[in-house]
Amino acid sequence: MSKKKKHTDKAMRRALQRLPEKQPASYSLDFPSLPDGVKPNGIAMDNSPLGNFGADCFFGTGFIGYPRLAELAQISEYRSVSETTANEMTRQWIEIKSVGEEDNSEAIRQIEECCERLNVRDVFRKAVETDGLFGRGQILVQIKDHDGKLANPLLLTEKTIAKGSLKALVNIESMWTTPAPYNAVDPTLPDFYKPKAWYVMAQEIHASRLFTLISRPVPDMLKPAYNFGGVSMTQLMMPYVERWLRTVDSVSDLLHSFSLSGIKTDMSAILSGSDDGDTNIMLRAELYNRLRDNRGLMLLSKDEEEFFQFNTPLSGLDALLAQSQEQMAAPSHTPLVKLLGITPSGLNASTEGEIAVYYDHIRAMQENLLRDPLDKLLKLVQLHLFGKVDDNITFDFVPLRQMSETELSTIRKSDTDRDVAYIQAGVVSAEEVRGRLAGEPGSGYNGIDVEDVPEMPDDGFSDGMNDGAEEDVGGQADPKPEPAQDAEWDESKHPRAENGQFGSGGNSSDNSRSASKTNLSNLFQAATSNTSGNKAFFDFAKVSPQTAEAVAQATGQDVSGWKHSIGEACIRHILKQHGNEKVENKRGQRVVTQQDIERLPEILSNFDEISYSGTNDDGNETFVVRKEIEDEVFCVQEIWTGRKKMAVKTMWIRKKK
Template sequence: MWPFDRKARTQAMLDKVADARKKEDQENARKLAMRRAVMKSMERRASDNAKKWAPPELMPGVVPAGVTPAVAMDSLCGPTYQFLNSAAGGLYAANIQPFPGYQNLAALATRAEYRAFASTHGNELTREWIEITSKSRKDAKALADKIKELEEACEYFNLRNVFRQAAEQETLFGRGQVSINVRGADISIPLILDPRTIQKGSLRDFTTIEPMWTSPSAYNALDPTAADFYKPSTWWVMGHEMHASRLLTIITRPLPDMLKPAYNFSGMSLSQLAQPYVENWLRTRQSVSDLVDKFSRTFLKTNMAQVLNGGEGGDVFDRVEMYVNMQSNLGMGVMDSETEDIVQVNTPLSGLSDLQAQSQEHMCSVSRTPAIILTGISPSGLNASSEGEIRTFYDWISSIQEAYYYQPIDTCLKVIQLHLWGEVDDSITFKFKPLWQPSAKEESEIRFNKAQEAQIYIANSVIDPSEARQQLSDDPDSGWDNIDGDLEIVQPGMFDDEGGDPGVPVEQNKGALNGAQVSSLVEISQSVAAGTLSVEAAEAVLLHSFGINKEEADKMLSPPENVPSVDVAESAKVDAPAPDVLPGEEGQ
């Protein structure tokens, strides 16, 4: 056999062995990939099976040593946890996570996004605060001093800031609690709003307690028809048992009864609700940042044969390093005009801002807070405005105030009244101030419209001027709430003979009307003739405002066919000299 035939045969055998080995390696790689996929699936399944509804982990010392927590697995909640875990597969298929624990919720509070949720809701809920008033307007002046004293006491006890902190804690952890601290009181017994239990001057202060320091001590889990079913009657507060009436609990996102033990009888934290949306926003923001950082890439077209054939390629890498070091507006690049070229590839960035803004809007939507309030970023685009969204948000905040904060604040106000006066005045109440405040221009327009409305009512004898004055005095937004509403204003010369023109005798000054009054008489007569004012109403105005007797009023308001052809203004004239003619100069 010729040497070259033997060499070719040997090469063919080597190629065949190499192909077989290559196929074997590919098969082994495929089997390895399959095994890895199976292992990941098993790990995921094991992880899902490991995530079960379980009792919350309590801070050491919350429940006294040797006492079984009311939310433990071996308590009355045991069957509840078993029932929840029987359907755990379906729950986790929907990506529903159990209670993350106060440790994780506290850690989330360190991120700006979760912190913004809590601070925004807490500030907006208490920004305008409350207005303490009387239930009846008639008692407003009599209770003015007591209301002022009650307002000063609320400032002394820092009641507004206490509820702001409670709102923030409720947003972060799902439950806000306000403790009513009375000197010398037994905190384990109910707090009754009575002078015998809250003596005058016995209130110490109000404090907020984070949910991690409390846990239910007793609750009704047997009678669903009872009002206190799955509502704690007493709480453990760092080893001390406190009655629920002394620990005002605020939960704006309540959970179903079967989930309450697993959440330590808290509500759903807004941080946990918003976590998927915040994570999407953070991922989108980082992806956009990475894309902007690497959107432009530069390629050098050169001979890569040496590198691809296993060589060191030092010349190629040296040239690349030279291009990188000299890549600036003041640098200069050099290349082979025949075998080399530089190409710049740019990634399109259009639409990235829309994707990022949409992700941020989704984060705002879960908290029902407009982006302008939560982030301070105003909407963009032609004729874009957030006024409608802000008004809707304020309406939602107002509904939260009435539904979840009215009763706790009312209880605190009654406790303060017992502390101040030793009694509760049932005629004192309060209301939440509206969050939407009109501008100075809008307030001026409102007052002007009210003034016109009062003028029309007075002119048509619907109300008396004294009633309009009283309305101004009672309205704190009128700008005239400091006037005396009971003071009667009498215009000179309207109801008596005094105050007339001193240059005219009294007998002539009697019944004299000025130009404005004559014009008013003409307008009243025209209104009666046009049918816009009844004869009775016009007659009442003439009798009470102009001092005209009933006979003269009937003549002035009678139909034209029964009245001599004399102008209405002529009937109001008197035989008095013209004001610009002096006595003794009539003939001149």
């Protein structure tokens, strides 16, 4: 080997030693460091084959461990998937409803308030997010006086769940729990490879006290390796995110050095191994780097140096980045506009179809993952509030897609046209349509009194039926049908009652009282023939000036022109509370009869005393009316401001001494 070659190798090695290291950093989980002389004797699960099974098998597709998953949770590409899924699954949340004919509105209101106090939505959102990040989410149900009974099953009965005993719901991350012994012998049993209990930091808790959410379970063979959890979305995303990050780094490096500039110069001095040549060439390079921009001046030796530059083409890099980024949405079935906020580009580009498919996917996940724990929680809340479970109270997931005001207006217009057509054809009546509007949320008339039908003007709905009738061939519109003239009608012989119904003639005041009595009698029969519901109401009298004055003095509310009202549910309540003769005798009272209820117009119009009794649980002002008719009659009324009515709530009769 020549002397010149040796000097060249020496110079090259010296130059390479000065270059910075560009090896990628690597991380690993090693065994803990122990002091000298200390020998480990089974530290936790560090030496357990179950903890490592699958981690190095199947081409690296085994469980990567909670520390690594927690580390990846700090990277936005991994975290955004679990956060987006959890937020969407709990965004519209649930609607608690009753499937029977019984009115459970008050019970539903209390359940909703309890769920809000327990922060149920956010607790389940966090559990779904933990499931995405670590492969399992768990929620502990805390019950009063059960601290020493956590290893026992949680039975949903009145004997084990006392009223007012539900304390809180607590999220527990996967790394703090590990399964207790489980059935690994008989695959035919339902508890095969399903832990009956969990150790939460050495505290044994029965599985029935934990809501365990696993959206991506693994085969039984891999369950011990995954700590009886599932595959996390983070782990599924790893190949896609790593390719994306590598692509981004490559494009970034390419953009940083897409242009290679150099100087052809004399390298003989440095290649010969001369220290002076080494110093000179490094200074020459440093001088070039400091002056290399568009505003600098670069000087070259005319005879010994030559400048050159090579540029790398950059076309197509944006397409490569976009394709690599789109692939990250594949494992989670999440559109890019939801996952990263990136909208599609190009002519006629749209994400409506993708969003619709994504909402179907989220709805399926809600049913598969959240239906059972929420159903159990609903029973727990009912036992906590009422001491019993009503199977008629259930829930459903609110659809994620909500219609705009324009779409809702179009639907309401279509429903109106349909209702008009059905009324004209005699398929349904106007009262039936009014009942549907009163009970349909979002109709614009939800909650109106079905029985309080407004008077129709002379040129109202009935005369406008044929306004849009088509003309016949001769250009003449079909004449409107004339009313039947089968018999003469003298309205003076049939005066109307206050509710608009015709009486049988005679004095108008007497007819009004007779009509009220008749309708109250009919309402009483409807109430006693039904066991539930409150469909029938009756406005039986106008509020007297004396009542209006007393109410105004007590509350400042002007009730002039309002009506006294009663519903069938109120009649059933009165009979249930004050219809037992034995019980009423002990109270010094007598039972309320149908005749007493039929005398309500007289009692409320000509009372002896009326007193303000405060605000009830619904926030409405109440009054007690007293009237002596053989005995002392007491009637409690509630002010309905929205409907402009004073509704009867209860009634009792005290015997005169």
